[in-house]
Amino acid sequence: MNPFKKRTGVLPSYFTGRTDELKELKRIYDSTREGDAGHIIIYGPKGIGKTCLLLKFQEELESLEETYSIRIPMVEGSFFDIYSLIVDTSAESLGMKISSFWDTIKGLGINIPFVGGFTVSRDTPPTSPSVAIRKILETIYNKLEGEDPVLILLVDDLQRILINEDTQRVLSILQSALVELNLKGFKIMFVATGSYDIFSKIQDITDSAIRTFDPYELKPLSLDEVRDAINIPSNKEGISFEEDVLERIYDVSEGNPYYIQVVAHNCFEESINNRVSTIEFEKSFPSSLNFLAQREFRYMYEKSSIEERKILSIFAESNSDVLAYKEIKENKKSEPSRVLQNMTKKNLLVKESRGKYKLRDKMFKEYLRTEQPYKLNGTLEN
Ligand SMILES: Nc1ncnc2c1ncn2[C@@H]1O[C@H](COP(=O)(O)OP(=O)(O)OP(=O)(O)O)[C@@H](O)[C@H]1O
Numbered sequence: 001m002n003p004f005k006k007r008t009g010v011l012p013s014y015f016t017g018r019t020d021e022l023k024e025l026k027r028i029y030d031s032t033r034e035g036d037a038g039h040i041i042i043y044g045p046k047g048i049g050k051t052c053l054l055l056k057f058q059e060e061l062e063s064l065e066e067t068y069s070i071r072i073p074m075v076e077g078s079f080f081d082i083y084s085l086i087v088d089t090s091a092e093s094l095g096m097k098i099s100s101f102w103d104t105i106k107g108l109g110i111n112i113p114f115v116g117g118f119t120v121s122r123d124t125p126p127t128s129p130s131v132a133i134r135k136i137l138e139t140i141y142n143k144l145e146g147e148d149p150v151l152i153l154l155v156d157d158l159q160r161i162l163i164n165e166d167t168q169r170v171l172s173i174l175q176s177a178l179v180e181l182n183l184k185g186f187k188i189m190f191v192a193t194g195s196y197d198i199f200s201k202i203q204d205i206t207d208s209a210i211r212t213f214d215p216y217e218l219k220p221l222s223l224d225e226v227r228d229a230i231n232i233p234s235n236k237e238g239i240s241f242e243e244d245v246l247e248r249i250y251d252v253s254e255g256n257p258y259y260i261q262v263v264a265h266n267c268f269e270e271s272i273n274n275r276v277s278t279i280e281f282e283k284s285f286p287s288s289l290n291f292l293a294q295r296e297f298r299y300m301y302e303k304s305s306i307e308e309r310k311i312l313s314i315f316a317e318s319n320s321d322v323l324a325y326k327e328i329k330e331n332k333k334s335e336p337s338r339v340l341q342n343m344t345k346k347n348l349l350v351k352e353s354r355g356k357y358k359l360r361d362k363m364f365k366e367y368l369r370t371e372q373p374y375k376l377n378g379t380l381e382n
């Protein structure tokens with residue numbers, strides 16, 4: 001059986017590293033337990049391991065008494081969709097009937113239009129969103145067993161609520177509700193994950209939210225951690241990866257666990273005599289690249305403008321990974337500042353240092369060099 005996962009959002013067969021992160025989460029938990037609640041947003045690029053870290057933390061919480069965690073994968077939707085999502089997932093994970101939950105909320109005189117199957121009552125004015133969310137959290141908390149329980153909200157993909165003005169308000173509403181409830185002695189801890197640029201998005205909306213939520217950047221895995229992530233599960237299946245291969249995988253993935261899983265999966269499929277050497281690595285690599293192209297890279301390329309594609313081609317064709325503004329300008333034959341800025345914002349490029357840029361990651365560069373999408377249909381002629 002192949003122990004490596006080809007998709008994101010699922011726990012790997014062997015979870016490597018992340019000891020500092022789990023320690024930090026535990027520290028915030030302890031502090032919340034003692035009455036000084038903390039809130040954190042873990043952020044990083046696609047596939048870096050945000051969801052898995054939440055899952056792992058949730059696993060560690062299972063053994064703790066009077067501790068309740070609720071994992072809410074955020075969706076893009078309206079204000080009311082988000083309310084329903086919070087209530088429905090909470091009721092479900094606490095083993096309560098969703099309808100009785102809404103009844104309790106309604107019983108408090110809370111009047112939220114459209115959610116939980118009830119419509120605005122004519123007699124009661126609709127409840128303001130900030131009161132509603134506070135009451136919802138209060139209701140959830142009060143249903144917990146124990147004298148002094150801790151409630152941990154694990155919200156995955158917070159950036160999804162930041163896409164329209166209506167739902168953007170949820171964040172500041174949530175923030176003030178948390179602050180108020182914590183002051184009243186409710187032990188509620190909030191852990192969210194977000195895309196690499198979530199803090200710049202939040203900053204554009206509410207400056208004060210930054211003060212409530214601690215930022216924590218999730219970094220790539222180290223070589224030792226990558227070794228364990230591959231060796232431990234594959235040895236269990238009787239297959240061993242040669243050290244050269246492990247180093248190659250570490251190098252090309254740059255420690256991104258999603259890439260590691262995909263590449264290791266395909267190497268494993270090619271293993272001969274219970275071994276994976278660089279020959280099998282080379283043989284399987286095109287399928288890994290093709291898989292990632294289909295899932296991620298082609299779309300990223302197709303979404304980009306003609307000007308952006310031109311710059312991507314300059315990077316792909318160049319022998320050095322890092323290019324200076326001047327070189328890009330010379331190659332592009334026009335002023336690139338604005339495009340470069342946009343591409344950095346979209347995470348197609350990263351800024352190495354002042355005036356120096358590189359492609360978002362090596363795997364994306366491999367895709368561009370191999371598939372050369374900029375040579376198709378003469379898109380970049382003239
Ligand atoms: N600590 C780890 N050890 C080994 N493998 C891991 C680890 N963390 C994540 N992975 C693997 O990498 C894949 C991607 O992780 P995850 O889904 O957590 O990333 P993500 O940051 O949430 O991605 P996305 O941006 O798509 O939501 C997972 O499916 C898992 O197989």
Ligand SMILES: [Mg+2]
Nearest residue numbers: 008009050051
């Ligand atoms: Mg995720």
